Amino acid sequence: MKAFEYVGAKSVDQAVKALTSGSAAMAGGTDLINRMKDYVTSPDRVVYLNDVKELAGISGDSGTGLTILSGTRLSDLLANDSIKKSYPALWQTASEVGTPQIRNMATIGGNLMQHPRCWYYRSGFGLIPKSSDGKHMLREGDNRYASIFMTDGDALYAHPSSLAIPLIALGAKATLIGPDGERTMDVAELYKVPTSNTESPFASRPGEILKSVSVPAAAGKNGSFEARHKQAHDWPLVMASASLTFSGDTVSDARVVVYGVAPLPWRSKAAEEAIKGKSVTLDSARAAGSAAAEGAKPLSMNGYKVAMLKTVITRTLCVTVGNRYWEV
Ligand SMILES: Cc1cc2nc3c(=O)[nH]c(=O)nc-3n(C[C@H](O)[C@H](O)[C@H](O)COP(=O)(O)OP(=O)(O)OC[C@H]3O[C@@H](n4cnc5c(N)ncnc54)[C@H](O)[C@@H]3O)c2cc1C
Structure with a gap:
């Protein structure tokens, strides 16, 4: 992988200040490091979030609603009785992510912000992979894992985060924090569809990180x-x-x-x-x-x-x- 500068952030403030242009945040690293090894993502600086204590933990309960901080590992989410009992959609989905080893490292923030698994993207051709003669590699190539809706457009890959699915069904909100402070949006609004390879599939602004996800009180x-x-x-x-x-x-x-x-x-x-x-x-x-x-x-x-x-x-x-x- 390309050599990079490493910043071990100890606070959200330090992390946000360190996330200048060309930097990448790293939580569990289970997605980012793979992309770095494959030269799909080559940051100049990696800002490590896992030592930021303000970013880990779950508070609240099914009666009031839950706040899950972005650095919470999936294994900690699975150990939470309130989630298991009252939010089975989320618990069941988390239990099926990867393996115990992955769930011990992967965080909810990294899961929601992981990049698509499309193999053309992961081979360095971008999210809208086109060959030199203008042909769409995914439309004309091996598209067995691609989308079946929105296929008139050019973004044909399938969204990767399975935890986003129950969170959106449950009406969860995401809070981002960055150089301009905090803002909160529906989890669904974290994502957008790029129209070119230079556009991001996320709505986050430069320097922003995901701080937390809030799930409303359980109903039904x-x-x-x-x-x-x-x-x-x-x-x-x-x-x-x-x-x-x-x-x-x-x-x-x-x-x-x-x-x-x-x-x-x-x-x-x-x-x-x-x-x-x-x-x-x-x-x-x-x-x-x-x-x-x-x-x-x-x-x-x-x-x-x-x-x-x-x-x-x-x-x-x-x-x-x-x-x-x-x-x-
Ligand atoms: C074999 C295997 C099976 C898997 N199966 C599934 C599955 O079934 N469903 C599923 O959803 N996933 C699956 N995954 C993906 C896995 O869940 C993700 O790799 C993991 O959740 C990413 O979390 P992380 O903390 O390691 O993120 P990292 O690798 O550290 O980061 C991932 C991305 O998120 C960004 N990021 C991290 N934290 C933040 C933050 N707080 N704010 C903003 N950006 C942030 C990073 O910059 C990076 O771009 C699987 C992975 C493997 C290897």
Whole structure:
């Protein structure tokens, strides 16, 4: 990798001041170091965040809502009883990230800000990989793991953070801190779709870091389900999270968010509308899965994701109400 200057920040203030142009923040390093070794990202300076005590920990509870500081490791998130009991969508998703070793190092901030896994990007061709004759490498090449929505555009990779999915379903907010102070936005707003290789897929400004994520008080029921290659320690192919509120047995409000189908966490308004006003049964969940797939435009090698999306939405809704019908 390219030689770099190392800054071990001890406070948020030190970290923000050190993050000048050409610098990269490093938390667990499980994504950044790989990119540095492959010369995909070559910062002049690395600012290490893991010794910043103000950035680690979880406060609050399911009654008041939770604040998860960005340096919290996934293993600490999994050890939190309130998350396990009241935010199963988040707990279940975190439990399926990588391996125990990765979850012991990876932080929630690094997870949300990890870069896409697209192999053309990871081979140095950028997020919109084009060959010298102008052909889109992902559209015309091996696109088996790419998006099936928003494919009329040029950003065809699939968004990488599986934790963003339950957080958005739960209505979580992200707080960024930088040279101009703090600002808070929906977790969904952390992400944008680049239109060229010089644009970032994140909404953060230069010098800003993610400080925390706040999850509202638990209401209703939530759940996640993911489909992956066998039981491998890999990213999901398609996953979804749902957060449902009820009036009696009937769904009064729904948020359904999907992974692996678009360059952003994909909010499936179609699935939400399909399940609202109904009780969650296998039939109504299947109808929501079919609705979710409408409008998908898969690429040459990823049509399988349309069928997978239908099944994942069906199972996510069933998991959310405790009906793991495929296991009985
Ligand atoms: C085998 C394997 C399987 C995996 N499976 C999954 C999976 O199923 N789902 C999933 O979501 N991920 C998966 N991952 C990715 C893993 O979760 C991420 O690599 C990890 O969460 C990144 O966290 P980190 O603390 O190590 O981040 P780092 O590598 O330190 O940083 C990652 C990026 O985030 C930035 N960053 C870090 N902290 C902050 C901050 N506070 N503010 C702003 N920017 C910040 C860094 O600058 C860098 O660009 C997998 C990884 C591996 C190796």
